[in-house]
Amino acid sequence: MLRVRAEVLTIGDELLLGQVVDTNAPYLARQLSEAGFLVVQTTTVGDDAVAIRQALAAAEQRAEAILITGGLGPTRDDLTKAVLADYFESELAEHPDALHHLIALFAQRGKTLSALNRQQAILPVKAQYVVNPTGTAPGMWFERAGKVTIAMPGVPSEMKIMMQQECLPRLRAHFQPTALLHRVVRTIGVGESTLAPLLDTWETHLPPHIRLAYLPAPGRVKLRLSGHGPDSGQLMQEMDEALNALPPAVQPYVYSYEDLEIEEALGQELKTRGLTLATAESCTGGYIGHRLTSIAGSSAYVRGGVIAYDNEVKISQLGVSPDVLQAHGAVSEPVVRIMATEVCRRLGAHLGVACSGVAGPGGGTPEKPVGTVWIACAYGARVETRKLQLTTERLLNIELTAVYALQLAWQMVRAE
């Protein structure tokens, strides 16, 4: 069956200079894929009229739907609108609805519309106006020879709302793409090259219209099944059967069959059991707390925590005795054991998660090189600890420590 092809074109010198990571292309690719479009390419070019025009023409050769972000701002380096007007051979004129929206937006912010910002209401007359619910740069919808080209602002928060509320509904209505379904299996603590042989036979028995992909992240591998077909009910059933047949050797690493991060999976377990959690972080410096509290509704189970970065804080706020620090060092099992137990007690939580390690790049010793980390989880009378030997990269060590600490807590709650 024929799928509607889509492309994403992101525009901005800052993206080519690599000083900003482009999150718009992945976001739009995902939205389009989940809507059933076949995303065949994403392209990034600079604020350069010739490059933008060439990329547009090339995309129109390959795809029916072309989504553009960036270069719509009020500053000199924004060229997209002029290029589109030229590309679609269209005059520019002030659009009454766009102007009305701008005036309302500025009034709401208690500001008057500047001449610079009023220019944002000027649009190619061949473009359909797409409202920007949260910003000043309007979107544009062009149709030519059965193909659709949409331009959206580059500011991710504005673009996402415009995509969700305006563009995606219209794209669905216009192209009516058939369904693409995904199922994921989330694993922790095993690498791609270890998983691959375990899954090889299973993968070869998948129906041809269901594909497996390995999506590795630090400490984790996401297994994604992508299936495409006319009958989404049958497709979902085939995927369920595939997941039920997942090799037992893989099971111990699986923590979720939904697309949940470990902090979300842990949060759900805590919520359903009415349990609360507190953190005692040294080397992660607050990152575990941040991951937990990034989840909306986490106040239901997160009490708080102590960031015991300095040893004196471990002593004064978590009751670690100077003797223990002296005898074993800050990066040791006895210390994380006390940290986890004490943070539970002092913050009145059911579970306490603790870590202490050498994040690097400095601070390593022959006995405890950079990447040496102890994690602990206290739950009621039980305390479990684990020693990790991680990498030489500071930020990677912080992330891995958080992932494994959250996994440890998840395992203890589930083990009940």
Next chain:
Amino acid sequence: MLRVRAEVLTIGDELLLGQVVDTNAPYLARQLSEAGFLVVQTTTVGDDAVAIRQALAAAEQRAEAILITGGLGPTRDDLTKAVLADYFESELAEHPDALHHLIALFAQRGKTLSALNRQQAILPVKAQYVVNPTGTAPGMWFERAGKVTIAMPGVPSEMKIMMQQECLPRLRAHFQPTALLHRVVRTIGVGESTLAPLLDTWETHLPPHIRLAYLPAPGRVKLRLSGHGPDSGQLMQEMDEALNALPPAVQPYVYSYEDLEIEEALGQELKTRGLTLATAESCTGGYIGHRLTSIAGSSAYVRGGVIAYDNEVKISQLGVSPDVLQAHGAVSEPVVRIMATEVCRRLGAHLGVACSGVAGPGGGTPEKPVGTVWIACAYGARVETRKLQLTTERLLNIELTAVYALQLAWQMVRAE
């Protein structure tokens, strides 16, 4: 003067499905730009032989250097090597150095080389072997008609080390590009459309070979000057003159003329003054601590903190009285004032940074809607507070709160 053009091609279905954010393209684009290459386009295609081949051919039309990442892994969905062999009309053969490296790598990890992994030593004979210092998938360097095509693994940590140690030095030697210089001005608390008119006249007086770009991030705008010329000394002087002439109206928002995040700028101020800092976080849940401790060497000035997510923790760990919470609510000036002062005292720090707010999506009231945040900084006898009215997006509110709280601390230290 003619610049050497470069393109980046990243490969992987997961990138087009948008379930993984491509950090390789921005990283390579930045490395190439800073080395003086003109990055004209970055492209992402799926694990699809036809698409990869077409993207390769198109890139070779536009650029002299093409850098590819992804699709080199040992699993079924990795096609890049086969496509390259076909594209460059080259046989495949086991490369002795690659095999030797694989055997050594597995021995070092105490594992024996599996058949699946041994396949990774098979390379197109026309390719020069590029060692992967930290992984199993080797890189490949192709030369044809004065153009260079390099394939690297998609795992960011492996790719980065290969780029730094192997590919970049060889690219520099091969093409000897002329210098591109950047200077940045980092601002906080002002939007792009407010800055633009303030900088308009200044920008028009920049030399034609120096370009200004606005790089907005939540709460921040990075102003980047990019200059290109044969004489890097003269170029640097011209940029210094431009920065010295920056309009006074912009100065209050500037916190750094180096490319530093606010936590780095604050860290430098604390270090040079021998000051220490502690955090008392409610709505940010540890994110301020995380940003501070993401910086290597932050243990010199970060004591730690208290994550007082639950009000009972504000009471028990930070001495906020129930009466004050009753009278003013957790999101109030008196509460953050006490939090900042007490965390200083209890953790023995010179500065205390505190915040309490409604991150959302829930928890808003007519008086305190989602996005209402109080921040405070205590330094010696002085305590400064600020009320923020932010957005309806939880993660954005967390980030903005952290940025403005760190800015407040930076301002108080500097104001001495």
